[in-house]
Amino acid sequence: MISEWIVSAFLLFGGLFIFIGSLGLIKLPDFYMRLHGPTKATTLGMASILIAAMVFFANSEHGLSVKEILITVFLLITAPISGYMLIKSALHHKLNATEETKGLDKIEKD
Amino acid sequence: MRLQGQFKWLPTPIFSLFLFVVWLLLNNSASIGHILLGTILALSIPLITFSFRDRQPTIIKPSLALKQLFIVLYDIVVANIEVALLILGANKKLRPAFIKVPIDLTHDLPITILASCVSLTPGTVSADVYPIKENLLEGEQIGQRYLLIHVLDLDDEEALITLIKQRYEMPLKEIFQC
Amino acid sequence: MLDTVLLIVFSLIGLSIMLNFWRLMKGPSVPDRILALDTMYINVIALIILYSISMGTGLYFEAALLIAMLGFISTVAVCKYLLRGDIIE
Numbered sequence: 001m002i003s004e005w006i007v008s009a010f011l012l013f014g015g016l017f018i019f020i021g022s023l024g025l026i027k028l029p030d031f032y033m034r035l036h037g038p039t040k041a042t043t044l045g046m047a048s049i050l051i052a053a054m055v056f057f058a059n060s061e062h063g064l065s066v067k068e069i070l071i072t073v074f075l076l077i078t079a080p081i082s083g084y085m086l087i088k089s090a091l092h093h094k095l096n097a098t099e100e101t102k103g104l105d106k107i108e109k110d
Numbered sequence: 111m112r113l114q115g116q117f118k119w120l121p122t123p124i125f126s127l128f129l130f131v132v133w134l135l136l137n138n139s140a141s142i143g144h145i146l147l148g149t150i151l152a153l154s155i156p157l158i159t160f161s162f163r164d165r166q167p168t169i170i171k172p173s174l175a176l177k178q179l180f181i182v183l184y185d186i187v188v189a190n191i192e193v194a195l196l197i198l199g200a201n202k203k204l205r206p207a208f209i210k211v212p213i214d215l216t217h218d219l220p221i222t223i224l225a226s227c228v229s230l231t232p233g234t235v236s237a238d239v240y241p242i243k244e245n246l247l248e249g250e251q252i253g254q255r256y257l258l259i260h261v262l263d264l265d266d267e268e269a270l271i272t273l274i275k276q277r278y279e280m281p282l283k284e285i286f287q288c
Numbered sequence: 289m290l291d292t293v294l295l296i297v298f299s300l301i302g303l304s305i306m307l308n309f310w311r312l313m314k315g316p317s318v319p320d321r322i323l324a325l326d327t328m329y330i331n332v333i334a335l336i337i338l339y340s341i342s343m344g345t346g347l348y349f350e351a352a353l354l355i356a357m358l359g360f361i362s363t364v365a366v367c368k369y370l371l372r373g374d375i376i377e
Contacts, residue, residue: 008293011338015297017194018334022304024197025311025327031320033206034311035235036193036262038327043230044190046334049297053337057346067349068337070135071356075330076186078360080229080236082326085367087237087260090319092371102207106258107238 003059010052017045030098031090039083047072119153121160124169126152166219167286178281185231185277193233196263207264210240210256211271213279220282225257227278233262234270294342301338305331322366329359 024037050068058064091107120126133148134140169175196204215221225236240256261270308331311324333352340348368374 004290007341008290011293011297011341014334015300017190018331019300019304020194020197022307022327022331024193025324026307027197027201028204029201030206031317031323032235032237032260033204033262034320035260035323036233037197038323038330039229039235040186040190040193041197042327042330044187046330049334049337053341056341060344062346065138065346065349066135067138067346067353070132071333071349071353074353074356074360075333076230077226078356080226082360082363082367083229083235084225084237085364085371086319086323086326087235089322089367089370090317091237093317093319095317095319098206100204100206102205102264104208106208106210 003055007052007056010048010055014045014047014049014052017041017048019045021045030101031095032087032097032101035083035087035090039079043075043079046075119157122156122168124172126156129155164218167217169285170287171285174281175285178285181277181281182227182231189231189233193262196233204262205264207261207267208237209259209261209264209267209270211259211274213255213257213275215255215279215282215286217286220286221255221257224278224282228257228259228274231278234274235260291342294338298335298338298342301331301334305335318370319367322363322370326359326363329355329363333359 018041021037021041024041025034028034028037050072054065054068097104130148130152133151134144137144213221213224215224221239225239228234228236236257237260238258240258241252259274264270305328308324308328312321312328315321333355336348336352336355340346340352
């Protein structure tokens with residue numbers, strides 16, 4: 001019974017974070033700011049959904065399954081790399097940032 | 111800084127351990143057969159691939175690395191909640207900025223780890239490492255390196271630079287001893 | 289109780305995927321579309337794991353792992369193509 005509560009709490013937390021990450025993708029004004037939503041909020045959301053899955057399967061007849069850890073670690077390692085590749089291609093294409101952005105002169109040409 | 115493991119038959123100990131653990135996790139079992147097969151794979155794959163990988167510094171202080179891992183994991187949770195609140199707030203309140211952080215690390219692997227830590231934690235995404243290698247002239251020495259970072263909500267530039275240098279770069283320098 | 293929570297989270301993630309799809313259609317630039325696609329991959333992994341919880345089988349984790357790997361590799365490949373006009377030089 002207590003495990004059901006834990007699973008529900010983690011699922012709700014994760015779903016909320018994934019939703020906030022996608023909301024950031026829509027709401028924020030320029031590409032560089034939009035990148036913050038998916039690289040961060042979605043990572044934590046996925047991690048908590050995977051923890052929920054682990055607790056759920058540990059308490060079912062399947063027994064403990066540890067593949068979720070593998071997916072979590074993989075997402076944690078790859079999220080910054082794909083974020084880096086995306087921002088690098090955006091800088092290469094000279095996408096416009098909003099006017100309020102400070103320090104735009106610090107970008108060098110590549 | 112050390113570029114190679116202590117034994118010739120075990121060039122990259124941490125990578126071997128990682129392969130072994132991933133094999134057991136993939137098969138979701140710890141039976142004798144899988145442990146044996148995992149050991150063989152973890153010992154042979156680094157030996158085969160060693161000759162065509164770039165030499166990277168090895169971890170010299172594993173206990174400190176473990177401690178740093180937990181610090182970063184804690185920061186990820188805190189930073190995520192911060193970013194979520196920023197996203198839910200008004201767009202006009204955000205103060206986006208690009209900042210340049212001078213870094214003292216010299217090798218690719220520590221710089222990659224530092225950039226990943228920065229990307230995963232407080233409202234920052236690492237964008238580039240300066241100077242760009244392709245822009246350098248033939249034989250020109252790389253002087254001071256900089257990390258270009260995009261910040262979602264910049265409050266105090268100096269404070270953020272010191273935070274990144276103290277919290278993420280200093281431990282990395284000690285772990286790799288470079 | 290778990291059934292209600294699963295329903296709520298299913299709809300949250302479904303809504304997220306619709307938001308991603310909107311960004312994918314709207315653009316305005318190519319990196320924006322790739323970012324939307326990358327987020328979509330991660331949301332689909334979440335959807336698959338939720339489905340496996342609601343079905344009560346652990347069979348779907350391999351699928352989730354495969355989508356995670358393919359999504360990452362394709363994002364990096366497309367970004368590399370944008371950067372250099374070529375994937376392997």
